Amino acid sequence: MRSYGARKRILVTGGAGFLGSHLCERLLADGHDVLCVDNFFTGTKKNIEHLLGNPNFELMRHDVTFPLYVEVDEIYNLACPASPVHYQYDPVQTTKTSVHGAINMLGLAKRVKAKILQASTSEVYGDPEVHPQTESYWGHVNPIGIRSCYDEGKRCAETLFFDYHRQHGLRIKVARIFNTYGPRMHPNDGRVVSNFIVQALNGEAITVFGEGNQTRSFCYVDDLIESFVRLMATPDEFTGPVNVGNPGEFTILELARKVIELTGSKSKIEFRPLPSDDPMQRKPDIALAKSALQWAPKVPLEAGLARTIEYFRNPACAV
Numbered sequence: 678m679r680s681y682g683a684r685k686r687i688l689v690t691g692g693a694g695f696l697g698s699h700l701c702e703r704l705l706a707d708g709h710d711v712l713c714v715d716n717f718f719t720g721t722k723k724n725i726e727h728l729l730g731n732p733n734f735e736l737m738r739h740d741v742t743f744p745l746y747v748e749v750d751e752i753y754n755l756a757c758p759a760s761p762v763h764y765q766y767d768p769v770q771t772t773k774t775s776v777h778g779a780i781n782m783l784g785l786a787k788r789v790k791a792k793i794l795q796a797s798t799s800e801v802y803g804d805p806e807v808h809p810q811t812e813s814y815w816g817h818v819n820p821i822g823i824r825s826c827y828d829e830g831k832r833c834a835e836t837l838f839f840d841y842h843r844q845h846g847l848r849i850k851v852a853r854i855f856n857t858y859g860p861r862m863h864p865n866d867g868r869v870v871s872n873f874i875v876q877a878l879n880g881e882a883i884t885v886f887g888e889g890n891q892t893r894s895f896c897y898v899d900d901l902i903e904s905f906v907r908l909m910a911t912p913d914e915f916t917g918p919v920n921v922g923n924p925g926e927f928t929i930l931e932l933a934r935k936v937i938e939l940t941g942s943k944s945k946i947e948f949r950p951l952p953s954d955d956p957m958q959r960k961p962d963i964a965l966a967k968s969a970l971q972w973a974p975k976v977p978l979e980a981g982l983a984r985t986i987e988y989f990r991n992p993a994c995a996v
């Protein structure tokens with residue numbers, strides 16, 4: 678058993694989602710008691726059904742926009758739809774989940790003196806004018822666009838975390854997550870990695886927005902989860918925000934070609950108009966994560982894609 682300290686009672690909101698389910702798994706493997714809270718908006722029981730028999734695992738259906746009263750030592754706040762398709766489906770609810778969800782979880786952390794980690798996002802940088810983005814960059818965000826419910830919701834959540842820290846002395850950790858991929862991503866939520874894999878496996882055209890020159894960095898889920906656990910274990914003085922992601926930069930076109938190659942698909946690439954507010958470049962500067970967490974991603978894109986493709990080949994994923 679890995680050990681990052683004594684056995685703790687840990688709440689994971691959004692625990693039935695893509696990242697949350699991997700985090701629950703990891704925390705159980707580290708010997709902790711895990712309470713997974715989710716309203717199943719985008720997450721599914723299937724993601725955590727293999728954990729249900731574990732006596733240290735508990736599942737609670739709950740919406741974080743309502744207060745929660747539980748006794749825990751640590752909180753990982755992941756609840757929030759993460760893909761544009763899902764967060765734009767009900768934008769008001771998205772902002773409520775980010776903002777009211779943060780208020781409720783921070784209130785809980787304050788009451789029970791728990792340490793709390795926020796799953797923030799590289800979207801707080803908006804369409805950045807600085808590359809790669811360091812944590813000191815304040816961002817270039819449209820406050821009234823179709824992505825704003827998510828971007829501004831997450832920015833406000835960060836504000837709340839830091840105000841609870843300054844005003845109430847809460848022990849906070851803020852992770853700014855860059856594109857992460859892996860098994861249990863939603864098969865049709867429009868995120869580029871899952872999209873391309875599903876299209877390739879179905880022999881459909883791979884849809885690339887714009888000319889495909891926009892770049893993204895892709896972090897494999899196991900690397901990301903390791904950074905979360907390390908961040909939570911940092912000394913109380915360390916709050917972040919800290920970028921976590923893989924700085925390897927690939928164009929969307931390169932990704933499409935890699936997916937075609939690794940799946941052995943005969944799919945063709947098709948170009949579509951670029952959606953509004955789609956950033957041209959996104960690459961984390963992870964110098965802070967390297968020094969504060971002694972962490973850097975280890976899984977190369979090919980290896981991570983191969984594992985993800987394997988997952989999506991399984992008919993149970995409803996590809």
Ligand SMILES: NC(=O)c1ccc[n+]([C@@H]2O[C@H](COP(=O)([O-])OP(=O)(O)OC[C@H]3O[C@@H](n4cnc5c(N)ncnc54)[C@H](O)[C@@H]3O)[C@@H](O)[C@H]2O)c1
Nearest residue numbers: 691693694695696716718719720740741756757759854857
């Ligand atoms: N995956 C990425 O690349 C990425 C990048 C940046 C930030 N993030 C952040 O990480 C977190 C997890 O993302 P993910 O990729 O696992 O997405 P996901 O959609 O798979 O997981 C989100 C989970 O939150 C749950 N949820 C949504 N609204 C809720 C509510 N009101 N109450 C309770 N549960 C609710 C969903 O049902 C789902 O299980 C999100 O906060 C997201 O913003 C993810």
